[in-house]
Amino acid sequence: MNTSRAVIDRSRYRSGLDRRLFGGFLEHLGRAVYGGVFDPSSRFADADGFRDDLLQVVRQMDVPLMRYPGGNFVSGYNWLDGVGPKENRPARLDKAWNSTETNQFGTDEFINWCKLIGSEPMLVFNLGTNTPEMAAAYVEYCNIGKGTHWSDLRREHGVADPYDVRYWCLGNELDGPWQQGHMNSAEYGDVALETARLVRAVDPTVQLIAAGSSNTELPTYGTWDREILERCYDQVDAISLHNYYGNTSELTGQSTPRFLAMNLDMERQIRHIADICDSVQKQLGSRKKLWLAFDEWNIWYRARTPADMDGREQVAPPLLEEPYNLEDALLTGGFINTLLRESNRVRIGCLAQIVNVIAPLMTGDQGVQKQPTYYPYLWALKHARGKVLDIRVESETYPIEGAGLRPDFAIDAQVPYLDVAMTLDEQRTEASVFMLNRDLENARELELDFQPTGPSRIISCDTLTGPDLKAVNTFENPDRVVPQSLQAVSNGQKTRLKLPPASYSVLRLAFDNDR
Ligand code: AHR
Numbered sequence: 001m002n003t004s005r006a007v008i009d010r011s012r013y014r015s016g017l018d019r020r021l022f023g024g025f026l027e028h029l030g031r032a033v034y035g036g037v038f039d040p041s042s043r044f045a046d047a048d049g050f051r052d053d054l055l056q057v058v059r060q061m062d063v064p065l066m067r068y069p070g071g072n073f074v075s076g077y078n079w080l081d082g083v084g085p086k087e088n089r090p091a092r093l094d095k096a097w098n099s100t101e102t103n104q105f106g107t108d109e110f111i112n113w114c115k116l117i118g119s120e121p122m123l124v125f126n127l128g129t130n131t132p133e134m135a136a137a138y139v140e141y142c143n144i145g146k147g148t149h150w151s152d153l154r155r156e157h158g159v160a161d162p163y164d165v166r167y168w169c170l171g172n173e174l175d176g177p178w179q180q181g182h183m184n185s186a187e188y189g190d191v192a193l194e195t196a197r198l199v200r201a202v203d204p205t206v207q208l209i210a211a212g213s214s215n216t217e218l219p220t221y222g223t224w225d226r227e228i229l230e231r232c233y234d235q236v237d238a239i240s241l242h243n244y245y246g247n248t249s250e251l252t253g254q255s256t257p258r259f260l261a262m263n264l265d266m267e268r269q270i271r272h273i274a275d276i277c278d279s280v281q282k283q284l285g286s287r288k289k290l291w292l293a294f295d296e297w298n299i300w301y302r303a304r305t306p307a308d309m310d311g312r313e314q315v316a317p318p319l320l321e322e323p324y325n326l327e328d329a330l331l332t333g334g335f336i337n338t339l340l341r342e343s344n345r346v347r348i349g350c351l352a353q354i355v356n357v358i359a360p361l362m363t364g365d366q367g368v369q370k371q372p373t374y375y376p377y378l379w380a381l382k383h384a385r386g387k388v389l390d391i392r393v394e395s396e397t398y399p400i401e402g403a404g405l406r407p408d409f410a411i412d413a414q415v416p417y418l419d420v421a422m423t424l425d426e427q428r429t430e431a432s433v434f435m436l437n438r439d440l441e442n443a444r445e446l447e448l449d450f451q452p453t454g455p456s457r458i459i460s461c462d463t464l465t466g467p468d469l470k471a472v473n474t475f476e477n478p479d480r481v482v483p484q485s486l487q488a489v490s491n492g493q494k495t496r497l498k499l500p501p502a503s504y505s506v507l508r509l510a511f512d513n514d515r
Contacts, residue, residue, distance in 0.1 A: 075128025082106020099311030142224025189231025246301025
């Protein structure tokens with residue numbers, strides 16, 4: 001068997017890991033909020049109407065950050081509808097998803113839920129149909145102690161202490177023709193600039209994220225990012241990236257080897273947008289370097305027809321309930337490796353979304369079900385800590401061709417069978433190695449060669465694999481795709497393991513000798 005090698009010099013690292021890289025996303029969409037997070041009529045509901053079964057699962061995952069309230073929803077949302085006495089909150093037609101929004105869950109409930117699950121909230125302004133002034137008012141409601149109109153309103157609602165929300169998105173996907181309030185780049189650049197100025201006057205400590213291109217397929221991809229930054233660069237801290245991937249005839253020719261390389265498309269997008277930021281920085285002579293927020297990423301291609309997105313004016317209609325299979329879980333692992341590799345630039349990432357809507361978790365009458373994609377995400381949340389190491393991987397490659405996400409962005413390349421990323425937590429003297437084997441036929445041996453010394457012991461090694469790439473979990477059969485343990489052998493400087501065909505694995509190592 002051909003052996004691949006990873007050379008690991010523990011003193012060479014790419015970045016200190018900000019765990020916000022593995023955030024989640026909760027949108028008022030389908031059954032995400034109502035029926036997912038919040039469902040007073042459920043037998044699982046707690047005294048506040050939160051589904052306690054879901055809450056326990058999400059709390060245990062330790063998701064660092066949660067984006068809210070949209071998504072497309074936010075571009076028609078008035079945050080005032082969702083605060084204050086519940087009996088006074090209006091039911092409205094949400095035009096993004098043609099659904100009825102009862103507003104029984106709003107900002108105060110969201111922040112409470114975040115406290116319960118241990119996540120930091122990241123809020124999005126409506127810059128589609130609402131004004132910069134109302135965005136600034138939202139920050140005043142959330143972040144000012146007392147003595148102003150909007151902060152006192154929060155206090156009237158029973159919340160004495162400010163929420164101190166640090167991360168705010170300047171609208172959502174306003175480059176997209178589907179977006180309420182869709183604009184051209186000049187219009188958006190000006191609105192983002194104006195909003196940022198007002199918001200910073202209310203709270204100078206916030207971090208503001210401009211809405212970058214919604215995907216790599218729009219004709220404005222790239223030029224949008226450049227043109228908006230030329231207008232608002234000085235007032236923003238970061239720009240957002242979004243993308244959804246799929247094993248479709250257009251994108252991959254429905255070829256799994258091509259599909260499993262799609263994290264490399266994500267990697268290209270990150271580098272491309274980072275280059276645009278740096279070139280605008282240079283052009284403007286600015287001293288500030290922007291960071292990136294990949295605040296919507298996932299696989300989404302099945303539940304994507306117009307009918308899948310039409311709520312028919314219902315409350316909490318089941319929308320975008322994408323069933324994920326093993327193949328999707330493997331690529332999710334690939335995305336995690338890419339985010340780790342690019343973590344010197346991408347500070348925030350949000351798996352879109354957290355529950356019921358294109359999500360790793362589903363709720364039903366029986367409780368919570370974990371889709372296969374839950375496991376690689378959980379491993380990143382639990383085991384990616386400390387620093388991301390700059391490792392050198394030597395692996396055989398295979399050729400792919402294919403359109404990818406954009407014709408002039410196509411990958412026509414040799415793709416390594418093994419995709420490996422690694423973190424090292426010096427305080428806990430632990431390391432985690434995340435390994436995708438894209439070879440569908442063969443197990444591949446990997447030798448980890450440590451410099452200067454190898455681990456003292458193996459803590460655990462788990463893999464997600466199976467004979468059927470299309471296997472899914474259901475409420476009836478919830479454990480079809482679950483991790484199994486894998487053998488790894490360590491002797492001094494070298495650790496060896498045999499990665500099963502089509503697998504994503506995590507190896508955890510102790511460096512107790514370093515203590
Ligand atoms: O996450 C689903 C949708 O995808 C979001 O509402 C939107 O921002 C994106 O197009």
